[in-house]
Amino acid sequence: MPLAHIDPYELPDPDRLPPNRADWRPDPARAVLLVHDMQHYFLRPYRTGAPPLAHALANIAALSERARAAGVPVVYTAKPGGMPPDVRGLEGDFWGAGMRADPEHTAITAALQPREGDTLVTKRRYSAFVGTDLAERLERRGRDQLLITGVYAHIGCLLTAADAFMRDVQPFLIADATADFSAEDHRSALGYVARRCGVALSTRRAVEALAQDPALDPHV
Template sequence: MGLPAIDGYPMPDRSALPRSHVSWRIDPVRAALLVHDMQNHFVGAFPAGRSPVVELVDNIAALRELAGTLDMPVVFSAEPAGQPPGQRGLVADMWGPGIGDEPDAAAIVAPLTPRPGEHLLANVRHNAFLRSHLGRLLRSKGRDQLIICGVYAHLGVLLTAADAFMNDIQPFVVADAVADFSAEEHTLALRWAARSGVVCMTDGLLRGLLLRREPKNA
C-alpha cells in the first residue's frame, strides 16, 4: 500500500474544534513549532491550488514567520529518501518503500524551505520523537510546549502529539494547519488529538502568542 489519491476538501473551521479537556495557554517562551513532513512527496498527494493544501501551506507559513519573530525554535521533520528495508522496517509492509530518489521528492515544499537557524530532523517513523533527537532538542531549549502542524493529521501529527503528552510536553495541534487523506479522517484526528492536548485554529494561536510575548526592555 502506498499513499492514496487524495481529493480536495474544505479545511475545517472553528465550528469543527473539539472541546479541550485542559486550559493550557500557549507561551512563546515555552513553545517550539514543529512542521511535520511537509515534503513534496506527501503534499503532492493533494490537488494543487485547492483546499485543504492552500490553507495548509499559508497557515504554516504564518506560524513559522511569527515563531521566527518571537525567537521560538522552528523544527522541520522530514522522511529520508531511499531508505533501505532494514531502516524502513514494518512501515514498508503498511506504506510501501517510501520516498524514492526522484529529484526534490524529499524536499520541504518551496514556500516553507528551512532557513538558517531552523532545525531539520530525519523522521523515519510517523512519530517525530521516535528515533530522533527532537526530545533532546526541546529540553536543551527549555521548551515544554510543542505546536504541531503538517501532514498527515491521523498519522504523524496525532502520534507525535500523543508522545509529546506522554513526555510532559504540552501539544498544540493546529486544526487548519494540518491535513489528511479526507475530511472525515481530519475531523477524527482532531477529536483524538484533543484527548492529549489543545486543538486550536491558526488565528487564535497567533493571537495567543502575541498576547503572551514578553515586552521588550525600553
C-alpha cells in the same frame, strides 16, 4: 503501495473545533513550532491550489513567521528517501518502499523552506520523537510545548502529539495548519487530541498567543 489521490475538502472550521479537556495555551517562552513532513512526496496526492493543502500552506507560513518574530524555535521534520527494508521497518507493510532518494520526493515544499536558524530533524517513523533527538532539543532549550502543523493529521501529527504528551510536553494540533486524507480523518485526529492528549487550536488563536508578552498576560 503509492499514496492515493486525496480529494479536496475544506479545513475544519476554526470556530467549531472539538472541546478541549485541557486549558493549555501556547506561551512563546515555552513553545516550539513543528512543521511536520511537508515534503513533495507527501504533498503530491493533493490537488494543487485547492483545499485543504493550499489553505494549510498559507496558515503554516503565517504561523512560522509569527513564531520566528516571537523567538519561538521552528523545527522541520523530513523522512529520508531510499530506506532499505530493515530501516523502513513495519511501515513498509502499510506503505511500501516509500520515497526515493531524490529531491523530487524528499525536498520540503518551496512554500515552506527552512530559514536560517531553523532546525531540520530526520525521522523514520510516524512520531517525530522516535529515533531522533527532538526530545533532547526541547529540553536543552527549556521548551515544553509543541505546536504541530503539517501532514498527515491522523498519522504522524497525531502520533507525535501523543508521544509529546507521554513525555510531559504539551502538544497543540493546529487544526487549519494541518492536512489529511479526508475531512473525516482530520476531524478524528483533532477529536482524539482534544479529548486525550493535547489541545486542538486554530492558526488564528496560535498566532494571537505567540504575539502576546507572557509577562503582560493576566491568564498566565
